[in-house]
Amino acid sequence: MRYQTLLSSLFCLAAMASAQMTQPVKFQTVKSVQLSADDRIAAQERRLKDDPNNPEVQAALASAFIQKLRETTDFAYLNRAATLVDRILTANPASYDGLRLSAEIETHRHNFPRSAELANRLLQKNPSDSGALGMLGDSLMEMGQYENAGKIYERMVMISPNLASYNRLAYYKFVTGDKQKALDWMATAVQAGSPTAENLAWCLVEFGDMLFKTGHTADAHIVYERSLEALPGYHRALAALGREYAAEGKFDEAQASFLKAQTVIPLPEYAGSLDAIYTKMGRSTEAEQQRQLLDVIEKLGRVNGEKGNRTLALVYANENRHLDLAMQQITGELETRKDVYTYDALSWVLFRSGKQKEAEEASRKALSMHTPEPMFLYHAGVIAMTSGDKSAGKELLTQALALNPEFSWPEASDAKERLLP
Amino acid sequence: MSKLLRIILASLGLPLALGAHPMGNFSVSHYSRLHFKPDALEVTYVLDLAEIPAFQLLGTWQIDWKDQASLAAKSKGQAAEWLGNVSVMQSGNRLPLRILSASSTAVEGAGGLPVLRIVMKAEVPATPGELTYEDANFPGRAGWKEIVVDHDKAVMIASSTQTDRDISKALTFYPTDPAVNQPQDVNAKVAWSVVSAPTPKVPVQITSVSPAAPAPAVPFSAPQAAGPGAVVRGDYLSRMLQKKELSGGIILLGIFVAFGLGAMHAMSPGHGKTIVAAYLVGSRGTLKHAGLLGLTVTFTHTFTVFLLGLGILFFQRFFAAERVVPLLGAVSGLSIVAVGLTLLYRRANALLHGGADHTHSVSEMPARRSRIAELRAAEAGIVLPEEPEFVHSHGGSTHSHMIEGDITPGSLIALGVSGGIVPCPSALILMLSAIALGHAGLGLVLLIGFSTGLALVLMVCGGLAVYAKHLLPGGEGMASNPAFRLIPVFSAVVVICLGLAMTGVSAGWIQPLRFLS
Numbered sequence: 001m002r003y004q005t006l007l008s009s010l011f012c013l014a015a016m017a018s019a020q021m022t023q024p025v026k027f028q029t030v031k032s033v034q035l036s037a038d039d040r041i042a043a044q045e046r047r048l049k050d051d052p053n054n055p056e057v058q059a060a061l062a063s064a065f066i067q068k069l070r071e072t073t074d075f076a077y078l079n080r081a082a083t084l085v086d087r088i089l090t091a092n093p094a095s096y097d098g099l100r101l102s103a104e105i106e107t108h109r110h111n112f113p114r115s116a117e118l119a120n121r122l123l124q125k126n127p128s129d130s131g132a133l134g135m136l137g138d139s140l141m142e143m144g145q146y147e148n149a150g151k152i153y154e155r156m157v158m159i160s161p162n163l164a165s166y167n168r169l170a171y172y173k174f175v176t177g178d179k180q181k182a183l184d185w186m187a188t189a190v191q192a193g194s195p196t197a198e199n200l201a202w203c204l205v206e207f208g209d210m211l212f213k214t215g216h217t218a219d220a221h222i223v224y225e226r227s228l229e230a231l232p233g234y235h236r237a238l239a240a241l242g243r244e245y246a247a248e249g250k251f252d253e254a255q256a257s258f259l260k261a262q263t264v265i266p267l268p269e270y271a272g273s274l275d276a277i278y279t280k281m282g283r284s285t286e287a288e289q290q291r292q293l294l295d296v297i298e299k300l301g302r303v304n305g306e307k308g309n310r311t312l313a314l315v316y317a318n319e320n321r322h323l324d325l326a327m328q329q330i331t332g333e334l335e336t337r338k339d340v341y342t343y344d345a346l347s348w349v350l351f352r353s354g355k356q357k358e359a360e361e362a363s364r365k366a367l368s369m370h371t372p373e374p375m376f377l378y379h380a381g382v383i384a385m386t387s388g389d390k391s392a393g394k395e396l397l398t399q400a401l402a403l404n405p406e407f408s409w410p411e412a413s414d415a416k417e418r419l420l421p
Numbered sequence: 422m423s424k425l426l427r428i429i430l431a432s433l434g435l436p437l438a439l440g441a442h443p444m445g446n447f448s449v450s451h452y453s454r455l456h457f458k459p460d461a462l463e464v465t466y467v468l469d470l471a472e473i474p475a476f477q478l479l480g481t482w483q484i485d486w487k488d489q490a491s492l493a494a495k496s497k498g499q500a501a502e503w504l505g506n507v508s509v510m511q512s513g514n515r516l517p518l519r520i521l522s523a524s525s526t527a528v529e530g531a532g533g534l535p536v537l538r539i540v541m542k543a544e545v546p547a548t549p550g551e552l553t554y555e556d557a558n559f560p561g562r563a564g565w566k567e568i569v570v571d572h573d574k575a576v577m578i579a580s581s582t583q584t585d586r587d588i589s590k591a592l593t594f595y596p597t598d599p600a601v602n603q604p605q606d607v608n609a610k611v612a613w614s615v616v617s618a619p620t621p622k623v624p625v626q627i628t629s630v631s632p633a634a635p636a637p638a639v640p641f642s643a644p645q646a647a648g649p650g651a652v653v654r655g656d657y658l659s660r661m662l663q664k665k666e667l668s669g670g671i672i673l674l675g676i677f678v679a680f681g682l683g684a685m686h687a688m689s690p691g692h693g694k695t696i697v698a699a700y701l702v703g704s705r706g707t708l709k710h711a712g713l714l715g716l717t718v719t720f721t722h723t724f725t726v727f728l729l730g731l732g733i734l735f736f737q738r739f740f741a742a743e744r745v746v747p748l749l750g751a752v753s754g755l756s757i758v759a760v761g762l763t764l765l766y767r768r769a770n771a772l773l774h775g776g777a778d779h780t781h782s783v784s785e786m787p788a789r790r791s792r793i794a795e796l797r798a799a800e801a802g803i804v805l806p807e808e809p810e811f812v813h814s815h816g817g818s819t820h821s822h823m824i825e826g827d828i829t830p831g832s833l834i835a836l837g838v839s840g841g842i843v844p845c846p847s848a849l850i851l852m853l854s855a856i857a858l859g860h861a862g863l864g865l866v867l868l869i870g871f872s873t874g875l876a877l878v879l880m881v882c883g884g885l886a887v888y889a890k891h892l893l894p895g896g897e898g899m900a901s902n903p904a905f906r907l908i909p910v911f912s913a914v915v916v917i918c919l920g921l922a923m924t925g926v927s928a929g930w931i932q933p934l935r936f937l938s
Binding site: 038041042045048049052061062065072073074075076079080081083084233235263264265266289292293296297299300302303304 | 560
């Protein structure tokens with residue numbers, strides 16, 4: 001066991017050193033081949049037409065559907081993938097491909113315990129399946145089992161050193177408080193590139209977010225632009241630029257960027273940001289429309305029996321409205337997701353709901369891994385100050401601003417005001 | 422509401438309604454039908470907005486979705502903006518779309534929220550050639566994106582990136598089977614032309630429209646392929662048919678041109694040249710047989726095209742030519758298979774009767790003289806004794822050992838009919854044009870000329886095969902060689918195989934283009 005750990009550490013160090021040596025300017029080269037999910041789907045559908053019961057073709061098509069889901073957030077594709085996986089597993093319940101895809105689908109459904117269980121079964125059969133390691137690590141991260149997740153990711157890097165493993169290890173390092181290694185590993189991931197444009201674009205946004213949160217705003221901007229180059233119109237990159245513009249006080253640009261992202265997909269966080277920006281700009285009608293849109297999203301979720309939605313809960317808490325609904329959403333999310341991000345959202349909803357003690361407890365859990373998230377520190381600082389512990393609160397707000405003095409609008413401005421004597 | 426979807430909805434923080442919109446609550450689905458007319462392109466453009474985009478749009482319009490009058494008025498105004506994002510380009514110029522109509526329908530979706538379906542019709546004047554179409558509305562938004570290409574009877578689609586297949590029935594039906602392709606088409610490229618007369622509706626062959634590697638458009642079927650001898654718009658024959666009065670000289674020239682086109686057309690792949698050759702080689706055919714075969718092909722071809730042309734004109738509402746031509750092809754192929762099987766049976770039977778279980782002494786079954794031996798003897802002035810009769814009996818059972826020269830009038834006609842029954846699309850277009858322009862008689866004459874040219878090539882091929890057979894090494898040794906004696910059997914097998922291939926291609930089981938591409 002010791003030997004394995006040592007070997008793992010050495011390998012990681014070597015990989016990192018190698019990445020740093022070959023990379024005088026971070027994220028300078030971006031490798032991506034435009035292999036679109038549509039092309040993959042079309043090719044596999046043609047094959048399936050000729051051979052409808054071939055499990056290999058069914059698996060390849062299901063995998064392409066999952067990739068398309070990642071690109072569009074259109075869950076019709078996940079349903080299609082699930083139908084194919086059902087067919088594979090009905091024909092052969094022990095099908096490795098079927099179980100692997102099943103685990104992937106459960107990850108996308110955020111059913112992390114089930115995904116972890118399936119990934120463990122796969123790893124018993126094939127301990128060097130890097131995809132299964134990735135799914136297991138992801139599930140453990142979402143369930144808050146960070147130590148185990150870190151070990152899994154290190155094994156994944158050893159077995160399969162590429163974008164998929166590097167970015168996971170980077171995320172683990174970030175969440176567990178090692179921001180420098182997180183940035184290094186993420187730079188390595190971007191350097192490795194990907195044959196799928198969306199994967200690279202996603203990774204670039206993650207990298208940009210880490211840079212932005214830790215005060216490298218100019219670098220973050222470049223990385224977001226690179227993401228848009230890799231995948232034009234990518235809504236996550238547009239929204240990231242929107243956040244950056246808003247933090248810099250460029251509200252026109254921020255509004256335009258969020259609006260473009262919302263045209264692609266109307267996620268609740270985009271509506272929440274647009275509501276705040278329109279309010280700031282004095283465009284109350286448009287702000288009201290965004291709030292109504294959030295209510296429609298919430299209503300559809302309720303109609304469909306949705307149990308939890310962390311993002312929506314946080315947006316409602318920020319807007320200080322529908323706090324009962326926000327509480328329902330966050331407690332529902334907590335059933336399957338017990339990571340620091342969920343505890344941070346919970347703390348803010350509890351705080352807004354006037355449940356100070358519970359908010360403080362949730363805030364402690366959110367800060368337990370020393371994640372360099374200015375928003376965690378801001379929420380915790382405000383909660384602490386409200387509880388009467390002004391010095392602890394000020395310390396936390398100072399830490400948030402130390403990471404990035406303009407970490408988020410309007411929170412950074414509020415933090416500065418609170419720090420005034 | 423399934424557990425699956427509940428979990429899915431939770432996964433991305435965006436709830437979706439099941440049973441409300443199959444493409445997801447935030448989807449915007451697109452549908453374009455490009456209908457080509459002789460002088461214009463008619464565009465039917467449909468947008469299907471699921472609950473969330475419908476809510477957003479109605480919020481912008483500030484109307485109640487149940488107020489149908491306001492909905493109709495607003496959709497007309499919005500149509501200009503949406504169609505402004507739809508571009509039709511020809512020769513580098515953007516063609517102006519003229520809006521003909523716009524209407525919208527709102528129905529209740531999930532959570533009592535409306536879903537909107539907007540149908541717009543527009544027309545753009547266009548001249549035959551190549552044009553591109555692009556739908557730039559809601560870029561990147563998830564949804565069904567389908568383009569359908571169809572045309573008037575007077576229009577011919579030479580190539581197209583999309584087909585006339587309408588999967589979603591203008592966004593009223595979304596297949597959920599994962600094996601059914603969910604189109605993501607927002608671009609189309611179509612090459613089209615106008616024909617002088619109604620043409621049979623022919624399925625469009627798809628070409629891929631991958632942004633990464635755009636595939637070149639390819640001609641979609643024989644009538645449009647400008648191959649050897651193909652009758653196309655603008656050539657001498659089609660121009661001649663449009664003239665009201667024709668002199669005798671012009672008619673004669675037309676017949677000559679038709680003859681030449683038929684001959685050239687026959688030289689392109691297909692047309693049974695291989696079958697004819699295989700048959701004649703194996704059957705010890707003569708030039709006379711080759712000639713008879715050619716005449717049969719000519720007659721059948723002319724007759725079929727004429728009948729089919731009349732049939733299409735009279736019954737075009739009830740059936741399409743593209744359904745009949747493959748059927749005829751399959752019938753033809755099966756006829757050839759039948760001829761081949763008959764030949765095989767007779768030749769194999771003859772061969773087997775000369776086998777180990779049925780031996781003859783040398784005196785009883787002398788080796789048959791080769792044709793070359795006969796010629797050499799004639800040149801040398803040697804009179805050979807008459808060959809013994811090959812038909813004889815054993816124990817009351819009469820049979821023949823003559824494995825060559827088994828051509829019968831019936832088999833010859835059957836093969837000729839098979840070769841001519843499938844009409845060449847070029848000939849069909851010629852005939853249809855002539856009938857439509859009131860020159861049915863001239864069309865028939867030209868068709869005869871075309872078929873004669875076609876048949877002449879077949880006759881020449883047959884004659885060459887007959888002659889080439891005589892170039893084979895002669896001698897009694899060769900004739901008695903078992904391998905040599907197997908040639909007729911082999912040629913019968915070739916005929917069967919070709920017949921089967923023809924049937925397979927006609928029935929769509931075999932796709933020759935896939936092997937070629």
